[in-house]
Amino acid sequence: MTAPSRLAALEAIGVELHACPETWTALAADVLEGLSSSPKSLPPKWFYDARGSELFDAICEQPEYYPTRREAALLREIGGAIAADVPAGEVVELGSGSSLKSPLLLDPLWAAGTLRRYVPVDVSATAVERAVPALLERYPGLEIDARVCDFTAELGALRACRRPPRLIAFLGSTIGNVQPAELQDFLLRVRPLLGPRDALLVGHDLVKDPAVIVPAYDDAAGVTAAFNRNVLAVVNRELHADFELDAFAHEVSWNAALERIEIRLRSRTAQVVRIASLGLEVTFQAGESILTEISRKFRREVIERAAARAGLALRAWHADADEWYGVSLLSPAGSAG
Ligand code: SAH
Numbered sequence: 001m002t003a004p005s006r007l008a009a010l011e012a013i014g015v016e017l018h019a020c021p022e023t024w025t026a027l028a029a030d031v032l033e034g035l036s037s038s039p040k041s042l043p044p045k046w047f048y049d050a051r052g053s054e055l056f057d058a059i060c061e062q063p064e065y066y067p068t069r070r071e072a073a074l075l076r077e078i079g080g081a082i083a084a085d086v087p088a089g090e091v092v093e094l095g096s097g098s099s100l101k102s103p104l105l106l107d108p109l110w111a112a113g114t115l116r117r118y119v120p121v122d123v124s125a126t127a128v129e130r131a132v133p134a135l136l137e138r139y140p141g142l143e144i145d146a147r148v149c150d151f152t153a154e155l156g157a158l159r160a161c162r163r164p165p166r167l168i169a170f171l172g173s174t175i176g177n178v179q180p181a182e183l184q185d186f187l188l189r190v191r192p193l194l195g196p197r198d199a200l201l202v203g204h205d206l207v208k209d210p211a212v213i214v215p216a217y218d219d220a221a222g223v224t225a226a227f228n229r230n231v232l233a234v235v236n237r238e239l240h241a242d243f244e245l246d247a248f249a250h251e252v253s254w255n256a257a258l259e260r261i262e263i264r265l266r267s268r269t270a271q272v273v274r275i276a277s278l279g280l281e282v283t284f285q286a287g288e289s290i291l292t293e294i295s296r297k298f299r300r301e302v303i304e305r306a307a308a309r310a311g312l313a314l315r316a317w318h319a320d321a322d323e324w325y326g327v328s329l330l331s332p333a334g335s336a337g
């Protein structure tokens with residue numbers, strides 16, 4: 001949830017700040033809809049309160065969770081080439097979180113002298129609030145326009161680019177959370193943010209042996225399980241619900257047909273949960289689950305096709321040697337590139 005008083009501290013150090021006020025209402029609407037549906041579901045963006053963002057960073061350090069390390073290694077390799085290809089004055093980062101990998105893109109642009117402005121966009125006020133001071137220290141004089149917003153809803157506000165050309169980064173395989181039916185729509189909404197000299201850089205996990213993928217979402221230390229249950233803690237705190245976190249088991253499965261990880265919370269018993277702020281009682285059968293996240297794994301042609309339908313062309317494709325993880329550079333179709 002947004003914490004305006006602490007976010008205001010960013011303004012005191014010269015950061016431009018836009019925080020969307022309707023977060024609580026959006027959570028209430030999503031919980032009402034998701035838990036009244038059959039099967040039950042909750043959107044993954046609600047994992048990321050202060051604790052959830054910390055748990056995500058801890059997931060990234062688990063030996064089983066390869067995506068962060070793989071993406072960082074790729075960005076280390078290609079960051080210089082991207083900076084040469086797109087001499088960005090402005091970097092917009094969707095789902096920036098702790099911005100831990102951002103310097104792998106920002107450093108080469110800063111060294112080349114083109115970078116003027118960084119626009120992190122994330123629903124997690126805490127993540128943004130913690131990330132930004134370190135970035136200002138690393139890049140003195142960088143304009144930072146921090147946006148605590150839902151990147152699926154608030155993209156229109158980002159149409160004007162103040163320091164062209166622009167590079168939009170969407171890292172961490174967060175694109176894997178987007179439902180297939182919504183992917184084209186999402187890319188269509190990103191497209192107007194890009195001028196002919198701009199580009200969108202997407203990090204995406206790739207289809208591979210599920211024996212590698214599944215443990216990444218079910219680490220032995222139980223960090224992903226705690227992250228998954230954290231969404232219930234968010235609902236308890238924000239909507240005065242009485243979920244017992246231990247009454248739900250963390251469950252991970254590989255959906256081979258849809259090439260995606262599915263993460264659920266499975267009710268260990270028959271139970272009724274009260275959500276006081278919504279005046280709602282939610283009944284769970286024993287074994288009934290809430291789908292809390294999908295994490296799609298991609299193939300080059302899937303990215304290429306989705307991009308093309310949204311008027312974007314694949315300008316460069318980078319993957320590691322064993323093709324576990326990939327990064328795509330997309331630009332408006334027909335632009336010089
Ligand atoms: N890019 C970072 C963080 C990835 S975790 C990395 O690669 O490590 C996903 C991030 O996206 C979280 O910080 C979460 O708060 C944010 N996020 C998820 N859904 C979002 C949405 N709809 N709008 C804005 N931010 C979102």
Ligand code: AVI
Pocket residue numbers: 059067172173174175176177216217224227293294295
């Ligand atoms: C979307 N991305 C940031 C992560 C992923 O791999 O899908 C989120 C995550 N969920 C559980 N572990 C990691």
